[in-house]
Amino acid sequence: MDSPRLKNLSTLLLHFLVNNLLLSQAVQERLFREYIGAEEKNVRFSDVPINSSVEFHFLLSFAIDYTDKAPPTPTNGDFRVYWDSDNLSPSQVSAIKAKNSNVKVAMSLAGDTVGDNTHVYFNPTSVSSWVANAIRSITRIVNEYNLDGIDIDYEHFSSDPDTFAECIGRLMFHLKENQVVSFTSIAPYEDDSVQPYYLALWRKYGHLIDYVNFQFYAYPKGTTVSQFLKYFDTQTSNYYGGKVLVSFGTDGSGGLSPKNGFFKACSILRKQGKLHGIFIWSADDSKKANFQYERQSQYFLASQ
Template identity: 30%
Template structure:
């Protein structure tokens, strides 16, 4: 293994946009080889199970972000001017947006149709779709590992004909589901955004050891480490632990990239706006 990842990647989730005027392009560090914005979330509709009162997904996805702020024209501009890619993230945060299909085959069919509509109709310009990829980001999963891998796998297979980038966003509570999906579709998944902020990571050694364990499943080339600036995600891993751990992983060529969630929360980050984003990209390009 070389001492440096050749083309590190940085990814930024946009979750909510009340305070944003559009894509926060000031985040983009000129020396970062690959930069992705992830629009979150394309979420599905649900019905209630009359017996269990649980939410059952129907697979009809719609964009929940501000489509006027993040229009096809604005995406085309950020891609052409900054070389960034734009990905739509499917799912949602917490129990309000579970993966729990009412009927697997109907869910798959609806998901294909509704996501294709977003990608090829809602986000098209004269040159075709401006969307580069999708990100699977369910934080709460009610179905079995097998059903999750089967349904999401079928949708990934279909959408790969329309877009080039597919990522998944596992966290500790649902890790086994994403492992099952990845093992079923290793050649279809380009990036793995692991949410370290969803579990207690007390020190640098724990962080480094956890990342190296996850490499065994997801590979060093695809596994990215995630940090969150969202107030609801504070407390599990400190910025100091994350940065020091990232440095150690980079020095051993064990970290291909970093992602941060989310841009709106990072507006108020200390000691300055988008501090974490800037620090992370400098680490990745070894220019800190």
């Protein structure tokens, strides 16, 4: 028969585990992410305000498997750096991480366009060749820049959803299994030509995906708080079990803006235990407004 002392120890241990779980969840809800480098507007990591009370992820935009000669053409998974590498160099990655222990830096793959507005298509020659090229080239970039993760942001496709799922899933598996990266994310949005690819990936390899950077700013301008919450619940259902992050753009794009109630929606989600973090597109566009919404977002996350 258990002694009172053992029962007390068991109770204390249970409380310890529960409290640590709640603390872990609270920390996860303080995640802030920001895309940077796509527009080449001379934005540096050091320009962006960083609140020490949040987990901060910079997402370098973009690494693309296209040639850098006009006209750009697909390279079957052979990625190269297209972000502003003068201002966002390997040494600057190391410097911002050394200065801020809460900062991690990842790279986002593909994006919308390359060069003179040429659409970036996911266009593999075969699953095996694309994966082999992607593993080699991404590992090289990760090591050169001392990166922590990858984000998948293909928005145009010349393959079927199953091929996309298999290529990206195998890539993620290798990078995580071999500790090349510590986290991964995807950046889907609501469109019949996009969402099926990410849902196919989620169904088969969702266990390898840490965050869903859902592009809520791709919804129409003038989105209301109630509409936003409905959209969030829909996408949470689509990516069931995943950490769906809320988002807005500072480029004048659509969705629910901070001026129209974004943080009100965040407050509601937080009370419901559904707020996993916030991300912004993008630092390049925010510079002209002195990053006011970056400050507000991080203050909101840190003030819980």
